[in-house]
Amino acid sequence: MIRYAILIFCLLIDLATTAQVRWDLATCIAFAKKNNIQVNTQRYNQQTAMQNYSLSRSAQLPSVSGSASQYFQKDLRIGSYIFNAGFTLYQGGYLRKDKRQKQLALEAANQSVLVTENDITLNIIQYYLNILLDKEAAVYQQNVVNTSKAQLEQGEQKLAVGSVARKDVTQLRSQLANDEYTLISAENTIKQDLLSLKQLLQLSSEVQFDIATPDTVISQREVPSLATVQEYAFNNRPEIKENQLQIQVAQLGLAKAKSAYYPTLSLSGTVGSSYINDLSGLGSGFYQQAGITLSIPIYSKRQNKTSVETARINIGQAMINLKDTKTTLAANIEKYYLNTINAQSQFTAAREAFKYNEEVYNIANQELALGVSNMVEYLQQKELYVQALQQFIQAKYNAALTIKIYEFYYNQQ
Template sequence: MKRYKKITVLLFLAVGCGLAATAQEAWDVDRCMSYAVKHNRTVKQRRLEADNYRLDRLKAIGSFLPGISASAGVQYNFGRSVDPETNIYNNVSTFNNSYAAEASMTLFRGGSLVNEVRRSKAALLLGKAALQEAQDNTALETFQAYIDALYYYGTIRLAEKKLAESDSLLYKTRRQEELGLKGRADVAQMEAQQATDAYNLTHQRNLYETAMLTLKQKMNYPAGDSLLLNTDILDIQTFESIRLTDEHPQDVLRIALSVNPTLRQSEMNKQVARMNRKIAWANVLPTISFYGGISSSYYKELHNHDYPDFKTQLDNNLGEYFGVTMSIPIFNRMSGSISLRQARNNYRIACEQYEAQKEELQKLVQQAVQDREGYLRESIQMEKKAASDSLAYHVTRRKYEEGLMTSLDVQNNAATWLESETLLLQSRLTYVMKCRLVDYYKGENIIKVKTEN
């Protein structure tokens, strides 16, 4: 029995360790973006709005179908009333009811039926573009927050490395002071540098916590839960193997003009405005409708049994009718002409917005391509500078230990080395983000791998 209990305990421990490992699994940027898109409130709203546009399209298509209605009425009269057969007043109690069914269909309404279907189709595409725009914006904002968090995680590692150097150098300086090779001023200078590096490490940790909180907010991730990021990109040793591309911004722009959801949304908004302008003509054109139906009734004086039965009266009173109506607007307080002018102005406004969005997209694409190439060049150059500054620092430190350099020289070289490493980290991460942004403008999905959570 005890043995089975031990096995059960071991199984529970194994399951618990597995859950803990899963909970601590590192999240890459694609997983974070996928989670953010799935839980974003704006994306959920845009998805519901797109569904409303779909329903509006079904409603517009249904306008071509005939409308069918049925009615039934029951009436009980007492006191003075009109005899429906003689049209004279009498003082009797009567009971009557009526039944009717009618169908009607609009044959012509100034072309608004067809244009309404076209407008609803453009509105549906607009809703889909708005949904895609919301998803892409959420993913891009999450990407930026992820890069910021990685940057501060990298600065923490650099600050820890710098603090370790300061601790080691302070220890050696104190030992040299005991041996009479260094003075108290050198020790004080190293202690001040070590305190500065300790403060910088604390400061970078605070910035990292703030960046992680921002990332969780962008993802709509529970702020109290832990989130472990995948930091493999920080371990890249060199970018020198990456070659500059000869890709022209116009080539990227040509693709972006056809796939960018923001521009697509502006284009569909222009189409909706154009259809609204055509629909506005219905206010000044005739409307032709066709209708037809059947009706019957039943009548009886209470306390009088000389009336035909219910079925007989329904058959005898059954009537059928059909007709065509045409409504011609003559004067509607100028609302028709005013609506036409307003619709025309709205269409022109939509056209201007579309052209402005094209110009804005061109600027964004050109800037993204230039930034990608520029940050790659910066990364390659900063790799060389960081390597040189690292060599200069270690040479200066060696000379300082031998008494050939001052503590101020060591501090200056250490600060230069740290600045180079920080700039290299920044340029590398920014280059990665710009590469993803250019690929997005080229029509690729911003999220490379979608992870279900």
């Protein structure tokens, strides 16, 4: 917790002192958890739940009040000073149950904060990896442009000495223009995805934002079994805990509603002093009294019964919510499990295809430079290479994203 607070402090200092930042994934997530509007909204709900819990605890304490009054009328002065105290001895267990209910509601609010933080974290992971994909695609596309420029330069030199046809050089110029257009599109995609992540982090427009590129991106590793991850999620995920707590809150709501059928026993006491000062002299008095009050409910015009039935409905709704959450969670985990398995298989196949297409493309470049390959064959091979390249990069980051999200449900992010 201390390290987390220090990190956030450093990030805020960074934003205050410079208009340009470059953050890694962990820094983006930490900043979003601290500053995101949705997360902070849940934190305010959490604070409200804390105040409700504090109030329910205080409700078990005696109530004390005092009053003082002083009246003046010509030669007459009247004064009184009164202290009242009250304490509920028995209310069908309402106060004790209310305290426990508010405590559970606070715990549920804590879990709700974690749920929102998890949602934000997943969004940031997806945006972050998309930007890494964009950047790697742009790097490869820049290499393609550089190769096209070199081929065009060689073609123009050969055209000058009459060893190639003008048509071939024109095709090289056209291909370079297409490659440069693709590069510009790739660079624009980087800017757009950076802007999306920046907006998710809710950084101001003055901040020049970029991400740090990690040394490696893990696209393949052992995938935990579906049953293992689902069991862990059902026992540990905050959305499950929150719904379980809401069931207990609703059950205590029913117990509180039933307590209205029981009598209420309360103790009260008053201590007071009064005086009257007039022309005839001073008159004063001191008094104290204590009493016990028993209030027995007889007929509440169906209010108590309605409260009980409403509480039962709330329990049923809370149970349905838990079932729905479990169903959704299980389906999401299974979806990402299948996506992970498929993505890793696709990555393996795309990596092999890219490897061989890159090798053939390099040979085609050499043959074109030596003049032993015609332009049509070269451009066909280049198109196959670019397609293999795009599939490889897409498969690489898709595999990285799916395994990252799948392990997130297993608390291994």
